[in-house]
Amino acid sequence: MPTSRRQVLKQILFVSAGSALIPSCLLLPQNKGLKLKHISVNADQEMIFAAFADTLIPKTDSPGALEVHADLFVWKMLDDCTPKEEQEKFLKSLNAFSAAFQKQQKQFFSNAASTERLAFLEQLELSKDNEDPLVIFFTKAKQRLIQAYSGSEFFMTKVQVYEQIPSRFHGCVPVSNQPIKPA
Amino acid sequence: MAENSSFNNGKRSFDAIVIGSGMSGGWAAKEFTENGWNTLVLERGRDVQHLKDYPTTNKFPWEFEHRGQMPLEITQANPVISRCYAFKEDAAHFFVKDQEHPYQQELPFDWIRGYQVGGKSIMWARQTQRWSDFDFDGPARDGFAVDWPIRYKDLAPWYSHVEKFVGISGNKDGLSILPDGEFLPALELTCVDHYFKEILQKNYQNRHLIYGRCAHLTEPTALHLEQGRGQCQKRNLCQRGCPFGGYFNSNSSTIPWAAKTGKMTLRPFSVVHSIIYDEQKGKATGVRVIDSHTKEMVEYYAKVIFVNAGALNTNLILLNSTSSRFPQGLGNDHGLLGKFLAFHNYRARINATHEGHLESTTDGRSHTSAYLPRFRNVEKQETDFLRGYAAGFSSYRSVKRNTQGLGLALKQHLAEKELGPWQVGSHMMGETIPKATNQVSLHTSLKDEWGIPQLNIRVGYDDNDEKMVKDYLEQMTDMFQKAGFTNIKTSDSKQAPGLDIHEMGGVRMGKDPKTSLLNEFNQLHECKNVYVTDGACMTSTSTQNPSLTYMALTARAVDHAVRNGGI
Numbered sequence: 001m002p003t004s005r006r007q008v009l010k011q012i013l014f015v016s017a018g019s020a021l022i023p024s025c026l027l028l029p030q031n032k033g034l035k036l037k038h039i040s041v042n043a044d045q046e047m048i049f050a051a052f053a054d055t056l057i058p059k060t061d062s063p064g065a066l067e068v069h070a071d072l073f074v075w076k077m078l079d080d081c082t083p084k085e086e087q088e089k090f091l092k093s094l095n096a097f098s099a100a101f102q103k104q105q106k107q108f109f110s111n112a113a114s115t116e117r118l119a120f121l122e123q124l125e126l127s128k129d130n131e132d133p134l135v136i137f138f139t140k141a142k143q144r145l146i147q148a149y150s151g152s153e154f155f156m157t158k159v160q161v162y163e164q165i166p167s168r169f170h171g172c173v174p175v176s177n178q179p180i181k182p183a
Numbered sequence: 184m185a186e187n188s189s190f191n192n193g194k195r196s197f198d199a200i201v202i203g204s205g206m207s208g209g210w211a212a213k214e215f216t217e218n219g220w221n222t223l224v225l226e227r228g229r230d231v232q233h234l235k236d237y238p239t240t241n242k243f244p245w246e247f248e249h250r251g252q253m254p255l256e257i258t259q260a261n262p263v264i265s266r267c268y269a270f271k272e273d274a275a276h277f278f279v280k281d282q283e284h285p286y287q288q289e290l291p292f293d294w295i296r297g298y299q300v301g302g303k304s305i306m307w308a309r310q311t312q313r314w315s316d317f318d319f320d321g322p323a324r325d326g327f328a329v330d331w332p333i334r335y336k337d338l339a340p341w342y343s344h345v346e347k348f349v350g351i352s353g354n355k356d357g358l359s360i361l362p363d364g365e366f367l368p369a370l371e372l373t374c375v376d377h378y379f380k381e382i383l384q385k386n387y388q389n390r391h392l393i394y395g396r397c398a399h400l401t402e403p404t405a406l407h408l409e410q411g412r413g414q415c416q417k418r419n420l421c422q423r424g425c426p427f428g429g430y431f432n433s434n435s436s437t438i439p440w441a442a443k444t445g446k447m448t449l450r451p452f453s454v455v456h457s458i459i460y461d462e463q464k465g466k467a468t469g470v471r472v473i474d475s476h477t478k479e480m481v482e483y484y485a486k487v488i489f490v491n492a493g494a495l496n497t498n499l500i501l502l503n504s505t506s507s508r509f510p511q512g513l514g515n516d517h518g519l520l521g522k523f524l525a526f527h528n529y530r531a532r533i534n535a536t537h538e539g540h541l542e543s544t545t546d547g548r549s550h551t552s553a554y555l556p557r558f559r560n561v562e563k564q565e566t567d568f569l570r571g572y573a574a575g576f577s578s579y580r581s582v583k584r585n586t587q588g589l590g591l592a593l594k595q596h597l598a599e600k601e602l603g604p605w606q607v608g609s610h611m612m613g614e615t616i617p618k619a620t621n622q623v624s625l626h627t628s629l630k631d632e633w634g635i636p637q638l639n640i641r642v643g644y645d646d647n648d649e650k651m652v653k654d655y656l657e658q659m660t661d662m663f664q665k666a667g668f669t670n671i672k673t674s675d676s677k678q679a680p681g682l683d684i685h686e687m688g689g690v691r692m693g694k695d696p697k698t699s700l701l702n703e704f705n706q707l708h709e710c711k712n713v714y715v716t717d718g719a720c721m722t723s724t725s726t727q728n729p730s731l732t733y734m735a736l737t738a739r740a741v742d743h744a745v746r747n748g749g750i
Contacts, residue, residue, distance in 0.1 A: 055590070056589060056590070056593065057594060058590055058591070060591055060594065062594070064594075076248075076249070077249060077252075080248075080249060080254040080255065081249055081253075081254055081255055082255065083255065118589060118590060121589055122589060125588070125589055143586075146586055146593075146597065149597070151245060151250045152245055155597075156244060159597065160597075160598070162243070163548075164420075165416045165417075165418055166417045166418070166547040166548050167416045167547070168417060168546065168547035169370050169371065169417050169546070169547040169548055169549045169550075170371060170545060171370070171371030171374065171376065171545055171549070172371065172373060172374035172377070172543050172545070173543065173544060173545065174542060174543060174544075175541070175542055175543065175544050
């Protein structure tokens with residue numbers, strides 16, 4: 001796995017994302033923002049979404065969303081494979097999410113303690129109000145991050161293993177309750 | 184092409200010229216060269232060599248930039264090809280983009296093309312069912328099109344010849360509607376396939392669910408190993424080209440086999456403009472080729488010409504082959520060239536849930552599904568529409584995904600694998616009736632990049648097709664209900680003709696030169712050293728996936744040309 005987020009940015013997003021490479025395993029964004037092919041993501045948006053990803057799927061004894069660069073993949077799919085209206089809506093909703101957090105917690109989402117971030121996301125997860133724009137954004141962002149995380153090399157080789165060459169097909173086998181290795 | 188010495192030597196004369204290197208062109212090349220004929224194979228696209236030119240074949244899912252999905256910029260610029268199920272990040276490079284070779288849709292028609300050595304044989308769905316006399320008898324019995332000039336017995340030995348070389352996995356099912364062939368072992372059906380098969384047996388006289396015969400080497404023979412092909416590894420990533428040669432395409436099989444004889448000259452980047460007709464000799468003498476890079480026109484000569492450009496492009500070449508003898512196109516005295524096109528109706532689908540068999544699942548991957556041969560109007564006319572449909576049937580265990588929670592809880596949920604109930608589904612493959620009004624013609628002013636007229640395509644559904652869609656959905660619903668399937672959902676995609684990628688006809692075979700273009704050996708009635716053995720030759724379509732029949736017709740026609748020494 002590439003060590004620098006900026007290197008990964010270049011590989012995944014094919015953008016020149018600033019010149020200074022920090023030679024460390026720095027996973028949180030630097031203060032530069034992302035200039036993609038179709039959309040621009042400012043530094044705040046990039047950091048808030050990274051913090052969102054980190055809160056949703058944190059590093060535990062296995063990699064989390066940031067370690068597999070799930071947030072960057074979401075940006076890439078948003079940039080290349082998403083209609084313009086949906087791109088705009090996603091960025092606008094991200095801003096609204098950030099503003100709502102700031103209003104409630106009097107601080108930036110990306111600066112807040114992980115417990116505070118988690119508590120805020122929990123409110124949205126548990127909310128039954130499907131009309132609430134914040135809940136809609138949370139659900140969409142979560143869905144996109146899960147797609148990115150579960151499509152990552154880590155997930156497909158270590159969690160739910162993808163078999164490229166099964167070399168077999170059995171039409172009828174008993175369902176085995178093999179325990180799956182926890183993440 | 185620079186690699187080929189005889190081409191570099193500027194050789195212009197051959198024994199045979201084959202236009203196209205796909206499913207049927209590859210077979211013509213193999214059969215001619217095996218008979219010692221110096222053969223020029225013309226391919227309008229680039230070369231694609233087995234193994235070497237399958238750039239995505241070993242890629243893992245996470246190695247695709249968009250995990251397989253096509254970027255919006257590409258799908259918006261290419262609405263036609265983007266409707267094709269296989270136009271994804273792993274195989275998009277094998278498909279023709281909309282602007283690369285434009286055509287005019289007088290009615291909506293999705294023309295799906297693959298311009299490269301191997302053509303669409305690289306990305307095909309590999310289903311290979313034989314025709315029977317119930318199919319060949321169709322037009323004569325039901326009074327449409329014209330009578331086929333051949334019957335099953337004429338083609339049967341050639342089906343066997345092709346099947347042995349290609350490698351077809353299947354069971355000997357003993358069904359008169361779908362004759363058995365030379366089969367390698369079949370894969371297993373699923374428990375739910377078996378269950379559905381029994382339900383059909385119990386409830387109906389002539390509805391037999393079988394394992395769909397397909398071009399996969401389940402147990403390669405010496406002949407397959409000699410081709411350099413090996414056992415299918417059940418990757419089900421065939422559309423990328425197979426590193427094992429586990430399924431059949433021209434690139435892994437017929438083309439290298441022909442090359443090994445030393446008798447084949449393969450010329451990629453060669454767009455055929457027209458066939459040259461010599462009035463004094465009363466036959467064709469060669470072809471005019473436009474080099475797709477330099478746009479220069481070059482002529483090549485041979486005693487026999489096989490047109491295997493893909494059904495519609497074969498029509499286009501013949502329509503564009505005008506001379507004072509044939510002002511309307513080669514062999515087209517009666518104006519029937521380009522008419523009586525037909526295709527397969529793939530519009531209808533049905534899906535449902537099966538609540539039983541929860542103790543069982545599948546393991547590994549299958550490259551085919553179950554197949555229900557035509558059961559409508561087989562022995563006699565019994566519905567208010569002509570002919571009928573075959574159906575694919577598949578069943579698989581669904582997987583429940585728990586995405587509840589946050590943080591560690593979410594991670595744990597994502598790592599769980601819980602099976603849901605079985606899902607079952609089916610799609611129709613309906614015969615369509617060829618009509619004079621379903622036709623292609625040359626545009627009077629619009630030309631393509633190579634100065635060749637663009638093709639006007641006017642192909643549509645008719646009332647017979649609508650009735651068939653309705654009947655398929657009613658009958659499948661009835662069968663699904665008898666099986667106790669729940670949550671039954673039917674749909675009619677209303678997709679345009681063409682997306683089935685089974686377009687056929689326009690240069691139909693027939694007994695009478697007044698009502699057809701080709702005779703019983705696929706020779707143009709009026710220009711006997713020109714043979715057409717791709718989809719364009721089809722008098723009717725029946726319901727089977729057609730490639731196997733094209734290959735068998737091709738091998739049979741080459742045998743005829745060789746035996747007659749080039750006419």
